[in-house]
Each structure stands twice: as structure tokens, then as C-alpha cells.
Amino acid sequence: MADAKRRLAGILSADVAGYSRLMGDDERATMETLNAYRDVFRRHVSEHDGRVVDTSGDSVLALFDSIVEALQCAVDVQGELEGHNADLPEDRRMRFRIGINLGDIFERDDGTVYGNSVNVAARLESLAEPGGIWLSGSAHEQVEGKTNRSFEDVGTHAVKNIARPVGAFRVTGREAPAVTAPKKPLTSPGRPSIAVLPFDNLSGDPEQEYFADGMAEDLITALSRIRWLFVIARNSTFTYKGQAVDVKRVGQEMGVRYVLEGSVRKGGDRVRITAQLIDATTGNHIWAKRYDRKLADIFAIQDELTEAIAGEIEPELAEVERERAHRRPPDSLNAWDCYQRGLWHMWQLTGDENAEAQRLLQRAADIDPGFAPAFAGLAYSHYLDVALAFRDTVSEDLEKARQAALRAVAIDVRDATAHCTLGRVYTALGDYSSAVAELEAAIDLNPSFALAHYGLAVCLMFTGRSEAAIPEYELAEQLSPHDPYLPLFQAIRAGAHSVLGQFQQAEEYARRASRHPRASFWAYANLAAALAGQGKSEQARAALNTLLEMQPDFSLEFFERLWPNTDPTFLAAYFDLLREAGLDMPDEPAGDG
Secondary structure, eight states, X not given: OTXXXXXXXXXXXXXXXXXXXXXXXXXXXXXXXXXXXXXXXXXXXXXXXXXXXXXXXXXXXXXXXXXXXXXXXXXXXXXXXXXXXXXXOGGGOOOEEEEEEEEEEEEOTTSOEESHHHHHHHHHHHHSOTTOEEEEHHHHHHHTTSSSOEEEEEEEEOOTTOSSOEEEEEEEOXXXXXXXXXXXXXXXXXXXXXXXXXXXXXXXXXXXXXHHHHHHHHHHHHHTTOTTSEEOOHHHHXXXXXXXXXXXXXXHXXXXXXXXXXXXXXXXXXXXXXXXXXXXXXXXXXXXXXXXXXXXXHHHHHHHHHHHHHHHHHHHHHHHHHHHHHHXXXXXXXXXXXXXXXXXXXXXXXXXXXXXXXXXXXXXXXXXXXXXXXXXXXHHHHHHHHHTTSOXXXXXXXXXXXXXXXXXXXXXXXXXXXXXXXXXXXXXXXOHHHHHHHHHHHHHHOTTOHHHHHHHHHHHHHTTOHHHHHHHHHHHHHHOTTOTTHHHHHHHHHHHHHHTTOHHHHHHHHHHHHTSTTOOHHHHHHHHHHHHHTTOHHHHHHHHHHHHHHOTTOSHHHHHHHSTTOOHHHHHHHHHHHHHHTOOOOSSOTTOO
């Protein structure tokens, strides 16, 4: 109680009408719709200067300094959701009930709130009809005459655990602009959205139409796995089929920032697919690629190309978003901008930049406590403090990383980034079985997620399965050839090749990593090992000297502190090579005891 502050607030409480039935009919579809509709709440709450404080179960609880803003937020949310529900079958439509109250609350330093006024808002929400908004008498008194809404007095109601009957007013006049305005994409403020247009069939063969449509449909499904990206539904984007479209117009009509378009051309036993990603606000091309394949199994080709295109698009979009956020004035940043700006600093891969990343990612989490990627990013930044030895407080940093990653998974269990981050943290803790389980969960949620494949490769390598790790390293680089983490993909992969005795491949990847402007000390450690394995003693010693300049305390003890429980066979092979390069080592072989 000592840290609780009392203040006056507008309180918005919402839940889903018929939630149990929806879950019973189709649990997965219900959760996907619920998460998307919560993004609507988060965006409008932020736009009206409010704060989402809880999203447990099927509920949303938000606070506002202005009760007028709380009401307008509720109206905007219900109007937008009404439009999106129109695209769903009647039995799958998700309608929220909203209650609004004005009163005293107690707010703790950690952001949690409680008090009788919160309970009143929740009781009003339970009285509201699906899609409706009910206000308490105190809230109605403050908003009357300050909005173009009209209200119906629905009398007083005795409600559970509230001593006095509660006066209530129903919001009417739903014909207002908020309801009839063109639908907006289901995104929170500043977060990106994309429309995948039907692919053009350039084959002159009507039978290939199904292949072109299938490519676009599969890409919509694949991109929908990226939880920070809102993807417009097929029913909306396929209205452009057969039309010559202006991408800027599509962006305006769909309310999206990005458009993906492409074409399919079949000739003989070969097929050519082109795809291009366009910034709909400017018309500028961000990314384009052509894929040529032999038509053996058309469905296998469709799956392969879908994964390849989706895998390349995600890091391209992420880079554009990071650069966009980095250019914005600091005082104008919302949660999404803080998150992307934090990632920009994090991927510079230096200690100072990582500290700034943590500040921004914490700010994103504070602005929107229900935004899972902010907590996942914060966790990853603390993990990097350990993996790249930015700090010497390993236990403290890993505990911070673990707590933030667990919070991210708890907020959104279908967020692949959250599971991937938790898997990387478990790797640093030496709990490889848990790490593999989390990384495989991330890959199940998003098969095109390069960082998860890389993380799985590291786990396999550290548990003595370097041969099995190589394909995962290869896939990570194929999926994201311009990834900000690429120098680490290459540097750590070199270690796997070295312990397998594949020294030329190891040298190739270590040199690629060492030429990168953000090369880490791992690039030079693995270059030294690869060169020593080939008997290139002078070059190996030079690489080792660079390693020790960057990380003077590099040793077997240092390695085991960062990566506990590493397979003894791997350690022995790896540090025997570094001993040959000139690293001072204990007399006993690495891994003994």
C-alpha cells in the first residue's frame, strides 16, 4: 500500500460477449481475432492519451486522464470493430462490451491499479449489450455537452460487490463518423501493416491462375505469423484482382504502409515468380527478387517460395522500420517507435549502443505493458550483454533477460520472437532442453524466422551436434541474407565447421564475419581456430592477437562462464585448436574433469 498513489481517472473496462462459446467452437481462430482486436484497443487508447493496464483473459482495462477521451476511444474502437466483424461469418464475430467510469483509483509504482471505481467500470461492462458502451452517472455528468454522442438513461442497477446502486447511461447515436468511416487496418499506432495483392498470371494459361492465387494466399498466411505486422485479409486484397492498381491508392484505401505484389510466368517445365515490396506512402521499392524453379512438384515449389519470400521480407521491413523510427524526433516516439529505435541501437552490437537500446525498449514496455515485442527486445538486449561480454554481471543480466522473456511469452504465447528470445536465454543458462523446446516453438509459429534457426543451430553445436547444426546455420543465412545479426551467424557457424575438421569452410565464414564493421571477438576466435587447424601458424597467431585485444580475458573459463554445460567433446576440440593458435591454456586438455 505504501507505493500506491491515489488519483482521479477515467476507467474503461471491456470484455468479449460470448467468449466461452467462441473458444469452444475454434480456440485458435478466437485467440487470433482477440489478439488482433486488442491491437485496435491499444492503438485507440494511445491515440486518446490513455494507457492499457491489463489484458488478462478476454478483457481490456485502460486508464485515461480525460473521461471525454475515454468515451471517444470507446466509440472509435466499437466503430472499427463493427467494420471488421462485417468481414467475418456471424458465428465468428467478436463483440466487446465496454463500461466507463470516472472515479478515484489506487495506482502502484508497477502500473497495477485497483479500487472500487475499477469494479464499477467492470460491472457496467457486464451490463452492456454486445457492441455497446455504458457509462456511470459520474462519467455521464462530465461528458454531457462535450461530445456529439447521445445517451439513454437506463436507470440504476444493483451490482455485485458494490454497496450502492449504480446509475447508468447507454451510448446511442452509433451513426456517427467513427462507425461509418473507412475501415482502418488492425494496427497499433505507428506499427506497420501490409497488403498482399493477387499475383498476376503472365503465363497466358488460365490453368495457372490457381497457382498465382495460391502464392498470394500462402504469403498472406506466412506473413500473418509475424506478430508485429498486421496483414490485410485475402477477402479485402483480392478485390483488386484483375485490375491495374496504383500502389499509393491501395495504401490509402487499405490503410497500409506496405504493399507486396508479384507475378507468375510459366514456360514449359519452368516457372518464374517475381515479388516486390513497395512503400505505399512514397511508391518507392524496398525489395524485389526473381525466383526461377523447375516444375516438378508444384505444391512443394509453392511452399518453398512462400517461405523464401516471407523470410526475406521480414528483415527488410524490420530494417526500414528501424531506420524510420531512428529519424523521428525523440519527443514524438510512441511504443512502436521506441521499440524499433531500441532495435536499431541493439543491432549496432556495441556495449554503449546496447545500453541505449535497453533504455528505449524499457520505455516502450512502460508506454504499452501489453506489447510483447518490447519485452522480448528488452530480454534480448540483456542476453547480448552476456553473449558479447558487454558487462561482467552475467547472473544479473541473465535473470533480467529471463524475466523479460517470460513476460513476453505470457503476454502473447503465439509471438515467435518471444519464444526465440526465451530460447536464447535458456541457451546462456545452459538449459539446452528448454532452449531447444522454445526455439522449435518459435519455428513452428514462424518457419521463416532466421534468428530462431540460428539459435537452434547454436544449441545443437553446444550439445555436441555440430553436423546437425550446419543446415540450420545455412537456412538462417538463406532466409535473411541481410540480417543485422549476419556477422554472428557467420562467426559462430565457423566454430561448428572447425570442430568438424572442415577448416577451409570455417576460415571462409570467419573471414566474412571479421570483415563486417560490427564484427565481434567471436569472429577472430573462430578465425584463429580455423587457421590453426590448417597449420597457418602466423596467421592464426595474428587472429588470436586481435581476439585478445578485443577481449583480453578470453579463456576456457571465460567461455564456460558465458556458455555453461557445453558438450566436453566440443570444448576439447575447440580449445585444442586455440591452444595451437597460441592461447595460454592449462596443462590438462580442455574438457577434462
